[in-house]
Amino acid sequence: METSARRPGPTGWIGRSAEGSEVSVPADEDEAVNDVADSRETAVAEPQPEPALPVLPAGLADTPIAAAIADATRRRAVLKTVEVRRPAAPRVLTVANQKGGVGKTTTTVNVAAALAQSGLRVLVIDIDPQGNASTALGVDHHAEVPSIYDAVVDDLPLREVIHACPDIANLWCVPATIDLAGAEIELVAMVSRETRLKRALQAYFDETDPDEAFDYVFIDCPPSLGLLTVNAFVAAGEVFIPIQSEYYALEGLSQLLHNIELIRAHLNPNLQVSTILLTMYDARTRLSAQVAEEVREHFPDQVLKACIPRSVRISEAPSHGQTVMTYEPSSTGALSYLEAAKELAGRAAGYR
Numbered sequence: 001m002e003t004s005a006r007r008p009g010p011t012g013w014i015g016r017s018a019e020g021s022e023v024s025v026p027a028d029e030d031e032a033v034n035d036v037a038d039s040r041e042t043a044v045a046e047p048q049p050e051p052a053l054p055v056l057p058a059g060l061a062d063t064p065i066a067a068a069i070a071d072a073t074r075r076r077a078v079l080k081t082v083e084v085r086r087p088a089a090p091r092v093l094t095v096a097n098q099k100g101g102v103g104k105t106t107t108t109v110n111v112a113a114a115l116a117q118s119g120l121r122v123l124v125i126d127i128d129p130q131g132n133a134s135t136a137l138g139v140d141h142h143a144e145v146p147s148i149y150d151a152v153v154d155d156l157p158l159r160e161v162i163h164a165c166p167d168i169a170n171l172w173c174v175p176a177t178i179d180l181a182g183a184e185i186e187l188v189a190m191v192s193r194e195t196r197l198k199r200a201l202q203a204y205f206d207e208t209d210p211d212e213a214f215d216y217v218f219i220d221c222p223p224s225l226g227l228l229t230v231n232a233f234v235a236a237g238e239v240f241i242p243i244q245s246e247y248y249a250l251e252g253l254s255q256l257l258h259n260i261e262l263i264r265a266h267l268n269p270n271l272q273v274s275t276i277l278l279t280m281y282d283a284r285t286r287l288s289a290q291v292a293e294e295v296r297e298h299f300p301d302q303v304l305k306a307c308i309p310r311s312v313r314i315s316e317a318p319s320h321g322q323t324v325m326t327y328e329p330s331s332t333g334a335l336s337y338l339e340a341a342k343e344l345a346g347r348a349a350g351y352r
Contacts, residue, residue, distance in 0.1 A: 068332075075335060079342060084118040087348035090205065092217040093275070094236035098259070099252030100223035102244040103279035106314060108220040109136040110334075111240075113325040114341035116171035120215040123162065126176040127152075127197070127232055128222040129183075134175035137165045138321040141175035149179040151200045152231065153186055158204040167326045172214075180228070187227045194227065194267055198235035225259050233263045238274035240344075243295060245281045245288040245307075250295070273302055274347065277340055281307040306339035 095108045108124060116122045126133040126141070127148055134141040140163075141147060150156040151174070158174065165171040187193040197219075205213060218240070219232040233239070239260060243249045257273070264271050276299055282288045296303045308314075311333035317324040324334045 072332065072335060075339065079335075079338060082342045082346070084115070084120060084342055084345045085348075085351040086120060086215050087345075088351055090214055090217060091238060091348065092201065092219070092236045093238045093240040094219045094221060094232040095240045095242065096221040096229060096232065096256065097241055097243070097249075097252060098223060098225060098256050099244070099249060102249060102252075103242045103308065104223070105132045105136065105220050106318075107240075107242040107277060107279060107308070107337075107340075108218045109133050109323045110314070110325055110337040111341045111344065112216065112218050113137075113165075113168050113171060113323040114334075114338045115216055115345060116165075116168050117325060117338075118342070118345070119170065120345070121170050121172075121213070122216045122218070123172045123174065123214040125174045125197075125217065125219045125232075127180070127228050128176055128220055129178065129181040129228075130222070131176040131178075131180075132318065133220040134173060135321060136318040136323055137171070137173045138167055139163045139165065139173045139175045141177050143177055143179060145175055145177055147177040147179065148174045148197075149177055149183055152196045153179075153183055153190075155200075158200045159207075167322055184226045184228060187231075194230050194234050197231040201235050230263065230267070233260065233271060234268045236268075237270055238272060240275045240277070241273060241302075242277050242279045242308075243291075245278050245291045247287070247291065250291065253295075273299075275304060275344055276302045277304050277306070277308065279308040280310050282310055304340050304343050306336055306343055308336045308340065309333065 095104050097104055105128065112122045112124050124133055124137060125148060131141040145163075146156065146161040148161060151158050151161050161174050162172050163175060165173055187196070190196070192199070201217070217236075219236060221229045221232045241253065241256065243253060260271060260273060276295065278288075278292050278295065281292065292307065309332055311324070311331060313328040313331040314324045314333040317327035320327055324331060325337065328334060
């Protein structure tokens, strides 16, 4: 009896006879089946049908790889049952952390992309002179491009500086250009210098039909507390804080919270820290677990259940002008950001 196109079965291998019917081959006959199948493939020139997806043998079921695959499959199944609905009113979130390198920009663009892929209308405002969020979204941000500088400094309507993301529907960006590097100095002499971004956003919402307005606005801040960051805090209703799972991040968090209290006391009494996301989480280290435990203990209502792991795919995506949601949507990083985005959306005060 000849067999071909074999695949793993519960007790051995399942093959197909020359007549076309399936037959079960015990595991101890595996070597013989291999020899027969190989010789048949050599002798027959006709193309063979693609085999079924491989199933891990029973002996590998308890390996870390098998556990990771099973966990990712379970998480994706859960996400398919989670419905993302439009909030009752646009949510404006400032993504901020005074400490650099904690994943502010990465979190901004990937959460925004995940929400846009879920059907919501999302705007990213890049107020960091480095323009990394603009790069990750594939939006040009050279000196001649209308940018957030023109809206904040020159009073250009926000509608005229919004650019569509080329890769993702429902996602737009207000880019940052090199001109923004000098905006801090120019804003010092301006009247109402702390509220210029707020007025630009409010004017946009006032002239836009509610059904066509953005559901979410994310403001990506520089790692400092200059006038640009202050403008972002005054314009927003919520603060979204990414925290690296390391000790120094906790020190930066305490300083950030102090500055947010100053903003609330003098400029924006409605500002609140609504969301904290743990980034660069390494489940293999006790340090990450300790930092996560301490942050959750102090901020039980703000910390998302989702954690963003260290991922090469997340780091590679910006070099291709993409978010990880489009660059490698099947990666663990994309799955984690999708979980975080849906959890964030589930915390809206109300829905349309």
